[in-house]
Amino acid sequence: MVALITEIGKKMVISVLLVMVLGCVCPALLAIGETAFQTVVVFSFYSYCAISLFSYSRHKLFHVLSIPVFTQFLHLFQKYTFTAGANSIWRLLPFIILNLYFSHYFLTKYLPPTNNEKLLLASWGTIQAFFLIISPNLDRVVWGGSLLFLVTLPMYFLYLKTAMAAVDFRSEMESYLCLLYIILGLGTFGLVIAGSGYKDSDNLLATRNISDTNVTMAYFILLWPFALLFSERKRFSTLLLLIIFGIFIGIVVFSFSRGAVLIVAPYLLISLILLRNLSQGKWMMITIAVLALYTPELFSFLENDDLTYFWQLRFGNIISLSSALARLQEISGRAEIHAIAYQLFLEKPLVGHGTGSFEILGPGYREAHSLLYTLLAEQGVIGVLYMYLLFGSLGMSMFSVFARGRKYLILPVSFAFYLLFNHTVGSVFVIIPGKSVTINCIAPVLLLCLYFYVKSFGVLSPSVARKNA
Template sequence: MARLILEIGVKMIISLLLVLLVVSLFSDTLIVGESAFQSVIVFAFYTYCAISLFVYSEHKLFHVLSLPIFTQFIHLFQKYNFPAGANSIWRLLPFMILDLYFINYFFTKNISLSVSQKLFLVSWITFHAFFLTISPNLDRIILGGFVLFLLTLPMYFLYLKITMEALDFRPAIELYLCLLYITLGLGTFGLVVAGSGYKGSDNLLATRNISDTNVTMAYFILLWPFALLYSDRNRLAVLPLLLLFGIFAGVVIFSFSRGAVLIIVPYLLISMVLVSNLTRLRWVISTATLIALFAPDLFHFLENEDLAYFWQLRFGNIMSASSALAKLQETSGRAEIHAIAYQLFLKSPLLGHGIGSFEILGPGYREAHSLFYTLLAEQGMIGVLYMYMTFAGLGVSLFSVYKKGRKYALLVTSFIFYLLFNHTVGSVFVIIPGKSVTINCIAPILLLSLYFYAKSLNIHSNSVRQDG
């Protein structure tokens, strides 16, 4: 991991130096943001994208997987000083550079796909091209929809299909996604710190929105099994494992999300049981006990820091729910938004209104705070059936590796909790709103990583069995 971090740092420094050289020669050319500093960092990131992809690296898979996550941070750094929205070249340029790399890479490879894989790619492109075309929001999302839905995600599928065939694919992707898990965690904490001082704001609920922790939570759900699998493969000591656990717990704390508590806490406990031996479990239980013993002092500290107020505001009546199902419904707090989505569905039940339509036909949110209701409104029954058939196929693939070891049940567990989060807290899939600063497709990429990890495990374990 240290060599990879060093490589990332060197390439970032080279990118920054190259941009500074250009700025010194053409002083006013690159100043397009609110300041020279902002502009230099943004252009240095674009340069890093090109260098990391087109310059040789033994960790090329990491660079391919990392760019969407790094791009989310650069989007927040750009704020609204650079044009936002799904049609903004400033937001889409990293993905365009990535797509150029994919095209160049595929020219050197002989791609062999099964019939089912060909059918999936053809159906994916066909369905999403159609649902983009009928959208009343098309003029504001056409470029982002085309790039992410029709180019980037299908090419990620092809790329992971090819790289999955390497024998070291699983340990490599465990390492890379564990590192991205740590990066995403530290970056989120940094955003919380920056957000708490944004324009003098001391409202940490506003900080939560600035750092977009609700969206980020879905990414952590999908990254967490890779962090645990990396920990297990490399026999990490208890302390590093607890630090990984602490990153996730810290993000939950700063999310002020009721859904995060009711969904993530059971997820963390189940996943730790699946991957831990008895000694590790004792350490985790002991640590949790110590935290419980000091909880009164911790809560007193939070009260002094005005942090407890926001927790009480969000969680004050959570114990009054009459059942677990009622608690989850209360977690979302989105009944009215769901009703609007359902009414839109009734107006066009078969086809819906098209991708991105809820943003302008609904109350102004980019989705209906539920994957199911968003699909109902935007893609009707056809889109719902297609997407849930896709999820069913993915679930079967993940469940198929469960018997190869208890720890591999992490894959299907992650998928189940991701879906639970998407149906109770908010839909986190492809993000292409007309006005938002963040344009991304991290969640589908991580779902593809889960799928090809499971497929690699099946293929290579069968090969070993046949050779034996």
């Protein structure tokens, strides 16, 4: 991992130097953004995407998986200075570069899909194209929707299918996604700090929205098992486990999300139970116990900095009620949003109103804070049946992990909690809002990683599989 981090740093430095040279040759280039610094960072990232993908690297899988994660940070850094929305070339350029790399890659390395996989890709493209075409929001999401749904995700599927044939695929997947987990965590903390000073904002709830910590929670749920599996087999596994555990807890704290607490707490508890090395769980519990001794000091710090106010504002008296999840829907306003989505569904129950339609037909939110209600409003019965058939197939594919050891059970558990999050807190899948800054497909890429990671057990011979496990 040290070699990979060094490689990332070198390619970032080369990218910055390249943009600085171009800026000296053409000074007008650096005047596009809000400041010259912002412009240099944005163009350096585009340059980094091209260099990392098209130059030699034994860690190419990491660079391919990292582009959506890094792009989320870029979009938040661009703010609205660079044109936002799903049709903005500034938002889509990293994915265009990525798709160009995929096309180049498939010229030399390509495993033809099976008949079932051809049927899956054909049905996916057909149904997503149909829901895009019927959308009343088409003019604001057509390029982003077409690029991510119809090109990027199918190419990720074919790329991971090919990469899965490598003997070290699972171990590399664990290490790369663990590194992305750490980068995503540290980057989110950085955004929270930067967001707290944005336009003199001292409201951490506003900061939470600036840094997208509520959406990011779904990514951590999917990344967590890979980080956990990687830490389990490293020399300093306990220390690494404490680090990744602390990152997850920190994200929950700064998210100020009721759903995050109600979902992540049991998720982490189940994860500890599933650890093969019980001594890690022991040290984790000891660490938690020690931290508990300092709870009064912690609450004193939070009170002095007015941080407990936001938790009290978010939770109210939720704990005193018999049904926390039911109360969650009530006090968060999600029940009203769901009702609007359901009313839109009744207007067009078969096919819905199309991809991205809830943004303009609903109360102004990107989605209905529930995967089910968002699908009902936008894709009707057909879309709901199709998507849940895909989720069901993914869930069925994970049955094989039961024979691979207790630690691998965290994979289907992760998928289950991701679905729980999507149905109670917010729908996090492909993000293509017409106006907002963030355009992304991190969640489905991670679901594909989960699928091919599990499927790779059947590709390798039993002896190699045992060696890698």
